[in-house]
Amino acid sequence: MIKGVISDMDGVMLDTEKLYVRFWCEAARSLGYPMKKEHALGIRSLARVFAIEKLQGWFGKEFNYDAVRNKRIELMDKYVGENGVEAKSGAKELLFWLKENGYKTALATATPVDRASKYLKQVGLLEYFDVICSAREVERGKPEPDIYLLAAKRLELAPNECLALEDSQNGVRSAHAAGCKTVLVPDLDNPENEVKDCLYAVADNLSQVPDLLK
Numbered sequence: 001m002i003k004g005v006i007s008d009m010d011g012v013m014l015d016t017e018k019l020y021v022r023f024w025c026e027a028a029r030s031l032g033y034p035m036k037k038e039h040a041l042g043i044r045s046l047a048r049v050f051a052i053e054k055l056q057g058w059f060g061k062e063f064n065y066d067a068v069r070n071k072r073i074e075l076m077d078k079y080v081g082e083n084g085v086e087a088k089s090g091a092k093e094l095l096f097w098l099k100e101n102g103y104k105t106a107l108a109t110a111t112p113v114d115r116a117s118k119y120l121k122q123v124g125l126l127e128y129f130d131v132i133c134s135a136r137e138v139e140r141g142k143p144e145p146d147i148y149l150l151a152a153k154r155l156e157l158a159p160n161e162c163l164a165l166e167d168s169q170n171g172v173r174s175a176h177a178a179g180c181k182t183v184l185v186p187d188l189d190n191p192e193n194e195v196k197d198c199l200y201a202v203a204d205n206l207s208q209v210p211d212l213l214k
Contacts, residue, residue, distance in 0.1 A: 002181060002213055003161045004104035006151045009081060009118035011118055011187035015086040017044065018188060019076055027071035033059045041189055043169040045110055047141025047169065087123040090206035095128035097210050106131035106151040110141060131155055143170040172198050183212060190214035
């Protein structure tokens with residue numbers, strides 16, 4: 001019986017994945033690395049150690065991850081400061097429904113807690129989450145299961161009592177490895193074929209999630 005829902009933030013609750021892709025590419029190119037959309041998508045939700053490995057595999061051992069990441073943060077912070085962030089369609093309606101129907105809710109994100117809270121507050125979603133967990137709080141980031149195990153523990157639920165909402169291959173693998181019933185909600189791409197053995201279900205959008213809980 002599912003008693004809680006644990007969700008990724010970027011690309012699931014917030015329409016920010018497109019910003020990460022844009023500014024990873026802009027930052028890398030400004031420092032001489034020809035990063036494209038597919039490269040940025042390939043490191044979504046990845047823990048630092050895995051992201052560095054992938055990026056250096058694509059662009060060479062000289063790829064300066066920290067310099068590019070710091071530039072990406074600078075560019076994205078400037079954009080968000082001027083334009084704010086947007087919630088994904090149906091996010092508030094889903095979270096309201098979950099609360100009304102007695103489900104516990106948690107966020108499992110690579111974003112630091114203070115930044116995630118700030119973004120969620122901007123779009124009126126913060127009040128709906130019982131728990132916010134960041135990859136900064138665990139030893140191993142996605143695709144390892146640590147963050148989902150932490151979120152379930154803080155909800156005082158077993159992982160198999162939790163439905164996980166993810167948009168990326170790395171996130172799906174993390175939630176599945178933790179033992180959650182994992183739902184793919186595609187955003188910028190659809191990795192369903194790569195992770196179909198990890199999936200409980202696929203939802204075209206957040207409005208379909210309640211039907212999976214009824």
